[in-house]
Amino acid sequence: MAHTAPQPFAVPAERALTGALTVPGDKSISHRALMFASLAVGESRISGLLEGEDVLATAAAMRAMGAHIERGADDIWRVNGVGVGGLRQPDTALEMGNSGTSTRLLMGLVASHPITVTFTGDASLSGRPMGRVIEPLSQMGADITASPGGRLPLMVRGICPAVPITYTLPVASAQVKSAVLLAGLNTPGITRVVEPVATRDHSERMLRGFGADLTVEETSECRVISLVGEPELKPQDITVPGDPSSAGFWLVAASIVPGSDIVVRNVGLNPTRIGLITALRMMGADIAELDPRTVGGEPVADLRVRHAALTAIDVPANLAPSMIDEYPVLFVAAAFATGRTTARGAHELRVKESDRIATMAAALGACGVAYEEHEDGLAITGTGGGPIPGGATIASKLDHRIAMSMVVAGLHAAATITIDDIAPVATSYPAFFQTLASLTQITEETHA
Ligand code: S3P
Numbered sequence: 001m002a003h004t005a006p007q008p009f010a011v012p013a014e015r016a017l018t019g020a021l022t023v024p025g026d027k028s029i030s031h032r033a034l035m036f037a038s039l040a041v042g043e044s045r046i047s048g049l050l051e052g053e054d055v056l057a058t059a060a061a062m063r064a065m066g067a068h069i070e071r072g073a074d075d076i077w078r079v080n081g082v083g084v085g086g087l088r089q090p091d092t093a094l095e096m097g098n099s100g101t102s103t104r105l106l107m108g109l110v111a112s113h114p115i116t117v118t119f120t121g122d123a124s125l126s127g128r129p130m131g132r133v134i135e136p137l138s139q140m141g142a143d144i145t146a147s148p149g150g151r152l153p154l155m156v157r158g159i160c161p162a163v164p165i166t167y168t169l170p171v172a173s174a175q176v177k178s179a180v181l182l183a184g185l186n187t188p189g190i191t192r193v194v195e196p197v198a199t200r201d202h203s204e205r206m207l208r209g210f211g212a213d214l215t216v217e218e219t220s221e222c223r224v225i226s227l228v229g230e231p232e233l234k235p236q237d238i239t240v241p242g243d244p245s246s247a248g249f250w251l252v253a254a255s256i257v258p259g260s261d262i263v264v265r266n267v268g269l270n271p272t273r274i275g276l277i278t279a280l281r282m283m284g285a286d287i288a289e290l291d292p293r294t295v296g297g298e299p300v301a302d303l304r305v306r307h308a309a310l311t312a313i314d315v316p317a318n319l320a321p322s323m324i325d326e327y328p329v330l331f332v333a334a335a336f337a338t339g340r341t342t343a344r345g346a347h348e349l350r351v352k353e354s355d356r357i358a359t360m361a362a363a364l365g366a367c368g369v370a371y372e373e374h375e376d377g378l379a380i381t382g383t384g385g386g387p388i389p390g391g392a393t394i395a396s397k398l399d400h401r402i403a404m405s406m407v408v409a410g411l412h413a414a415a416t417i418t419i420d421d422i423a424p425v426a427t428s429y430p431a432f433f434q435t436l437a438s439l440t441q442i443t444e445e446t447h448a
Contacts, residue, residue: 011410275323317345391415
């Protein structure tokens with residue numbers, strides 16, 4: 001998990017992407033599957049789990065707090081949980097690596113248990129704000145001591161019983177929503193989260209699947225999620241659908257590289273996650289849905305994507321929550337469109353694994369792309385479909401999605417783009433470079 005020597009990667013350009021690929025399991029759903037299964041009594045089985053470093057950090061943490069978690073030779077993960085309220089004191093600090101989702105959701109879980117847990121992380125995670133979860137969890141009675149600025153390392157001293165609260169999210173964040181709901185699991189009474197803007201709803205769907213009494217009321221102004229505390233969660237068999245965020249790199253890659261025609265199999269199409277597909281279609285992308293089906297309670301389809309001429313758009317700000325992780329690769333798509341694309345209303349990008357507005361502005365700027373930086377987004381002038389100049393080494397700032405997005409940009413560049421360090425890609429997409437090689441028919445020799 002600790003990334004020692006940086007691993008640079010020179011992106012091979014101008015090879016059409018052809019063939020089919022299967023996207024790895026959804027990261028958000030994988031974290032939640034491990035956590036909820038760890039709180040059920042009996043054996044849950046999870047197939048399609050994302051085996052990236054972030055999810056493995058969650059598995060290690062749940063083991064350290066008493067769950068039995070094993071990966072079988074059949075690739076199925078078997079989890080024997082401790083029951084709601086049954087987490088035990090871990091012997092050492094929990095090392096969260098790069099994973100904000102693990103950290104924030106587990107802080108919620110720990111908050112309503114009578115245990116004290118220290119959370120540590122890498123340089124990127126240690127710079128990210130945790131105040132947004134400290135605030136509601138403190139209202140529930142947890143005692144949290146953070147490093148200056150509300151950052152890691154931090155210590156959560158949980159309380160049992162905690163106090164149920166009604167919490168209105170000040171930022172659109174599924175992690176904060178989930179942290180409060182997870183704390184609410186071992187809290188007597190009803191814990192409520194009010195969401196002015198809908199964010200990904202995997203926690204709600206899955207908690208219901210595990211047997212929790214959870215209701216969602218939708219009004220024109222907000223969503224109100226109410227969870228009755230102290231449920232008995234029942235073990236489940238879960239199939240994790242493919243991650244639309246991982247699919248996003250291929251959707252953009254095939255759209256921008258001339259001659260491309262691919263099928264991306266197993267893409268989760270939960271409505272709270274498909275903003276990138278909506279935006280790309282508005283730009284003129286050719287994305288067809290094949291074989292729509294339901295996997296693990298989530299809508300899934302295969303997507304056929306062919307190269308297409310993209311046209312600039314004003315990205316509607318209300319798409320932000322459903323494409324929050326996809327802006328870096330959307331900025332790449334914009335760099336190849338005809339005209340000037342503006343994407344605003346995405347302040348949250350400033351506090352992701354890196355400041356994704358500044359990091360992408362610097363990366364695209366270094367490659368000769370014209371942009372204007374705003375506090376809450378970017379305006380990007382595209383090439384009209386031709387290659388970008390390229391010829392730069394990208395500082396990816398320990399951010400997996402910046403590294404993968406700039407690989408995509410490098411596929412259609414006049415001069416080679418080099419990524420400074422691709423090691424962080426393993427946090428969410430360990431097979432990314434194998435898939436890239438197979439879609440572009442690159443062998444070790446052709447690349448060398
Ligand atoms: C996630 C929520 C989002 C997203 C992250 C995963 C989740 O974060 O960016 O990659 O699984 O709940 P925020 O809650 O900070 O928006």
